[in-house]
Amino acid sequence: MALSDVDVQKQIKHMMAFIEQEANEKAEEIDAKAEEEFNIEKGRLVQTQRLKIMEYYEKKEKQIEQQKKIQMSTMRNQARLKVLRARNDLISELLNDAKLRLSRIVTDPKFYQGLLDKLVLQGLLRLLEPVVIVRCRPQDHLLVEAAVQRAIPQYTSVSHRCVEVQIDKEVQLAADTTGGVEVYSSDQRIMVSNTLESRLDLLSQQKMPEIRKALFGANANRKFFV
Template sequence: MALTDADVQKQIKHMMAFIEQEAKEKVEEIEAKADEEFNIEKGRLVQTQRVKMMEYFEKKEKQIEQHKKIQMSNLRNQARLKVLKARDDMIVDLLNVARQRLAEIAKNPATYSKLLEGLLLQGFYQLLEPKVIIRCRQQDVEVIQAALHKIIPVYKEAVKRNIDVKIDPERHLPSNICGGVELYNDNGKIKVSNTLESRLELIAHQMMPEIREKLFGPNPNRKFMD
């Protein structure tokens, strides 16, 4: 039975509707797949950026923590240096007070004369030279001459040898020092400094650990004790 034009048109419309439906479903499938791929890619990008941001902020946090540690270390060092400076200033002030008290010794003739005798005799024993040159304050020349008359016989008796002692007439010690003497061998190459200031410095150096402990207490970082 032959198809009429109406039947052909009907079949064509039916086929077109089927094709359109297939195309629509395919489009929907493609769109759904595209949306799925888009969401997957978006999630991947979001996760990648999240990881990058976490790494960035973690790095920044470490940098800030490191910077804070450095600042704290610098502040501690500055505070420690200030403490050390204050302690050193206190010791300097203490030594200055000691020097002021040394100056009072020379104002007592009996005490100062006895002290000079000991300083001179000690210098002779240190030098053990046949000829000794003495330098002193100009105002101490007479008291030293008197002291020499007493100690030279003592020295000769102790070492069993003679000694020729002269006071340098041209080169005196500064008048503003506390007192004491400097002793030289004949050519001036060997020197014994027995000024009151030099003796104070020597004693201060030897006793500095004890002085610091008396003023500031034991050092917690000190591992060995004498």
């Protein structure tokens, strides 16, 4: 039985409606999938950028912290150096004051003569040479001659050796030094410096730990004084 035109039109409309519905559903499905993929990609990009930003600021924070540590270390070192310089300046000032006071020793002839006696004898005993040369300040010649005369028998008694002592009148210690003597072997290759300045320098080196402790207290960073 043949379909009428009306039936054909109805079927065509029905088919078109079905196709349109299928197309709409497919389009919605594509849109939904695209939206989902977009959201996933957007989330991935956002997370990636967030991680990059966090990593950047963590790195910056570490750099700032490191800079702070360096600055603090630099400031501590500078402060420590200032303290050390101030302490060294104080010690130098005290030693300079001590050197100035040495000049007062020679103003007491009796005391200075006794000191020269000991310095000459010590020089002889340290050298143990048969011939020695003694140098002194020009103004100390008479005192040193007397010291030599007293030192020779004491030296012989202690060392059981004889010694010839020559007082150098050609080469002398500077007149503006504080005093004392220098004792040389005959070839002048060996020298014992027993000037007042050298004795003070030697004593200050030996006693420096005690001097620092007396002035500044014990150093907590040191278990032993060397």
